[in-house]
Amino acid sequence: MFRLGDIYEIYKYEFPVYAGYHKFKKSNKKNTDENTKKENRKKVVTRIRNRVRRLAIANFDEHSRFFTATFADNITDMDFANNEFKKFIKRVKYHYGNFKYIAVVEFQKRGAIHYHMLSDFGYIEQEQLERIWDNGFVWIRDLLIANKGKPVDNIGAYIVKYMNKNIIDKRLMGKKAYFTSRNLNRPEIIYEDISLIDCLKKYNLDSGNLVYENNFMSKENGRVFYFEFNMKRDIF
Secondary structure: OEEEOOEEEEEEEOOOOOOOOOOOOOOOHHHOOHHHHHHHHHHHHHHHHHHHHHHHHHHOOOOOEEEEEEOOOOOOOHHHHHHHHHHHHHHHHHHHOOOOEEEEEEEOOOOOEEEEEEEOOOOOOHHHHHHHHOOOOEEEEEHHHHOOOOOOOOHHHHHHOOOOOOOOOHHHOOOOOEEEOOOOOOOEEOOOOOOHHHHHHHOOOOHHHEEEEEEEEEOOOEEEEEEEEEOOOOOO
């Protein structure tokens, strides 16, 4: 189970999961075909997306600031772009103090790089942020306003959607797909060797807080059932 503030993610496995134990198979490079590489890459992508999503849920809410930074020029060099973004973060901290953030990389249709960021810094004029960025246009709003006034049940899904189509892009191979501040709260991982019903009772979770459920097959653990509960939301 992952406890992310008011959000609980519960995984129920058909076969046991052993915490701290990982079984590694010896790789045979001669037998590693393209399908295997793609499958491994998908697993890496899933882990990255889940990590970003959970960090966002654990640290931000719909009143957090949603920020986008673009380059005026058609910048496609990842090393240059990432270096400019890091310098921007340092300059904001210099002027306004420390803050929490999580940022993801996205490519425009023309190939240009830009960044989307969730942060908890207070009100800063857009013009001032544009001067600090000093590379092109910036856009900033409270997340609730950015989402056209609609409640954002899953902050993580909101930021991850900008990664979905690009994180497997070859331009990101060996590069950072996201950036985070060091002061983020980390998701709490809890292992329970009890039934699902007992787990729900233990953490006071019921159907009124259930916002999403799904199931899938795992080679190692058989059928996996996933449940997401939002303690701030009461459906019934």
